[in-house]
Amino acid sequence: xxxxxxxxxxxxxxxxxxxxxxxxxxxxxxxxxxxxxxxxxxxxxxxxxxxxxxxxxxxxxxxxxxxxxxxxxxxxxxxxxxxxxxxxxxxxxxxxxxxxxxxxxxxxxxxxxxxxxxxxxxxxxxxxxxxxxxxxxxxxxxxxxxxxxxxxxxxxxxxxxxxxxxxxxxxxxxxxxxxxxxxxxxxxxxxxxxxxxxxxxxxxxxxxxxxxxxxxxxxxxxxxxxxxxxxxxxxxxxxxxxxxxx
Amino acid sequence: xxxxxxxxxxxxxxxxxxxxxxxxxxxxxxxxxxxxxxxxxxxxxxxxxxxxxxxxxxxxxxxxxxxxxxxxxxxxxxxxxxxxxxxxxxxxxxxxxxxxxxxxxxxxxxxxxxxxxxxxxxxxxxxxxxxxxxxxxxxxxxxxxxxxxxxxxxxxxxxxxxxxxxxxxxxxxxxxxxxxxxxxxxxxxxxxxxxxxxxxxxxxxxxxxxxxxxxxxxxxxxxxxxxxxxxxxxxxxxxxxxxxxxxxxxxxxxxxxxxxxxxx
Numbered sequence: 001x002x003x004x005x006x007x008x009x010x011x012x013x014x015x016x017x018x019x020x021x022x023x024x025x026x027x028x029x030x031x032x033x034x035x036x037x038x039x040x041x042x043x044x045x046x047x048x049x050x051x052x053x054x055x056x057x058x059x060x061x062x063x064x065x066x067x068x069x070x071x072x073x074x075x076x077x078x079x080x081x082x083x084x085x086x087x088x089x090x091x092x093x094x095x096x097x098x099x100x101x102x103x104x105x106x107x108x109x110x111x112x113x114x115x116x117x118x119x120x121x122x123x124x125x126x127x128x129x130x131x132x133x134x135x136x137x138x139x140x141x142x143x144x145x146x147x148x149x150x151x152x153x154x155x156x157x158x159x160x161x162x163x164x165x166x167x168x169x170x171x172x173x174x175x176x177x178x179x180x181x182x183x184x185x186x187x188x189x190x191x192x193x194x195x196x197x198x199x200x201x202x203x204x205x206x207x208x209x210x211x212x213x214x215x216x217x218x219x220x221x222x223x224x225x226x227x228x229x230x231x232x233x234x235x236x237x238x239x240x241x242x243x244x245x246x
Numbered sequence: 247x248x249x250x251x252x253x254x255x256x257x258x259x260x261x262x263x264x265x266x267x268x269x270x271x272x273x274x275x276x277x278x279x280x281x282x283x284x285x286x287x288x289x290x291x292x293x294x295x296x297x298x299x300x301x302x303x304x305x306x307x308x309x310x311x312x313x314x315x316x317x318x319x320x321x322x323x324x325x326x327x328x329x330x331x332x333x334x335x336x337x338x339x340x341x342x343x344x345x346x347x348x349x350x351x352x353x354x355x356x357x358x359x360x361x362x363x364x365x366x367x368x369x370x371x372x373x374x375x376x377x378x379x380x381x382x383x384x385x386x387x388x389x390x391x392x393x394x395x396x397x398x399x400x401x402x403x404x405x406x407x408x409x410x411x412x413x414x415x416x417x418x419x420x421x422x423x424x425x426x427x428x429x430x431x432x433x434x435x436x437x438x439x440x441x442x443x444x445x446x447x448x449x450x451x452x453x454x455x456x457x458x459x460x461x462x463x464x465x466x467x468x469x470x471x472x473x474x475x476x477x478x479x480x481x482x483x484x485x486x487x488x489x490x491x492x493x494x495x496x497x498x499x500x501x502x503x504x505x506x507x508x509x510x
Contacts, residue, residue, distance in 0.1 A: 061407070063403060063406065063407075080406065081403070081406045081407045081409070082407070082409045083407065083408060083409060086407055087403065087404075087407055089400055089403070091400055093398065093400060094400050094401075094404055096401065096404070096419070096422070096423075097505045097506055097507050098422045098423075098425070098501075098505045098507070108408055111408040111409070111410060111414075112408055112409060141504060141505055141506060142506070143505065143506025143507075144506070161408075
């Protein structure tokens with residue numbers, strides 16, 4: 001069913017932010033950055049805080065336009081955000097607080113599914129909530145959930161839309177160690193089951209090693225992706241990444 | 247355990263306690279100090295007059311008249327505020343216009359433009375509605391635009407991710423996300439409108455066949471009916487408290503408190 005030709009490509013992306021007060025030159029974030037992510041691949045983008053990883057993710061998702069270059073998903077250009085690529089943000093506050101967990105998920109399905117069937121949506125919402133282990137919390141409001149549960153719920157909402165790709169911006173970085181590990185396990189299991197493409201931005205080497213197939217290191221001097229590694233989970237790779245991030 | 251502890255826990259109970267204590271002081275000072283009932287009537291006299299006025303029907307009618315007028319004014323004010331706030335989200339020109347308008351009109355007390363309103367609208371119900379609209383519109387607008395501006399970017403990003411149209415972004419995300427601002431704007435709007443209404447009625451005299459609460463209070467002074475005057479004042483307080491508790495607090499409980507958004 002999945003189309004293997006639905007590769008996500010970013011080609012020659014440039015992005016700089018306008019100069020701050022008192023500065024003459026703008027702040028370069030991306031410079032001639034290219035990347036390619038195959039359908040179903042799990043790619044981590046590893047980089048120091050503030051190096052531009054999040055900007056790259058926003059541009060890939062169509063949230064912000066690049067200054068130059070283009071993004072394509074399969075044959076189609078990505079010009080604005082849509083439900084083919086769902087972003088999961090770092091902040092746990094990404095669920096709408098005025099809706100219950102159930103409401104959040106059904107609302108998202110309702111806004112994106114064409115045509116929308118009520119029973120189908122309910123079935124899908126129920127399945128996704130159970131997959132992230134939140135059955136029984138349907139009627140809870142987001143503020144009643146813990147940080148880890150909120151991120152799981154965001155994952156459930158994203159998966160309920162059956163996206164081609166998940167764009168994840170350090171989604172687990174605000175969680176404590178055990179909660180993070182269990183959220184990572186859930187993500188890995190869902191990725192394997194669903195074959196969804198995942199682009200996962202993180203500054204945590206262990207997290208990248210735990211999750212991804214491929215790890216790209218963001219070269220903050222050149223403002224583009226530097227070396228790219230197949231993740232074999234070896235201590236040698238870990239040492240290499242540590243050296244690169246120092 | 248300290249004696250004051252329960253007062254912190256049960257605010258409405260504590261309030262009732264203090265109101266009772268104040269009423270007791272009132273009654274005692276009337277009975278013990280023998281002040282003239284023309285200046286300070288005993289409570290039972292006030293209650294008797296209030297009951298009489300209610301039974302005669304005029305106080306009842308006047309209360310509902312006042313509340314009806316204020317409801318109209320508030321409704322028009324809120325709808326106008328919504329329209330202006332929505333327009334100023336969509337366009338920079340409109341935003342600077344509403345900003346300037348609010349800056350000019352917000353500090354202007356409703357009662358200050360009464361003479362002008364009389365010249366423009368005469369002294370009918372329309373004039374009072376105009377004053378109430380003025381009193382409610384600007385604080386609600388000020389809060390709404392502030393709320394729309396303060397909507398966390400992440401909700402808008404999620405909305406865009408769901409391919410929402412601009413209208414849906416505004417209506418289904420901005421309006422809901424800024425609900426606590428809307429509520430506090432409404433509270434201020436209501437308080438100002440209520441004040442403006444009572445004073446406007448005193449200045450205008452009777453509007454409609456029997457007039458409203460403000461007129462009732464004013465009339466009691468003319469007849470030197472101090473007990474009636476107190477009855478009117480107590481009613482004004484009671485209505486203010488009832489609206490606060492039954493409308494605003496209830497609304498708050500089943501919206502922003504339930505949503506965990508009352509931090510503002």
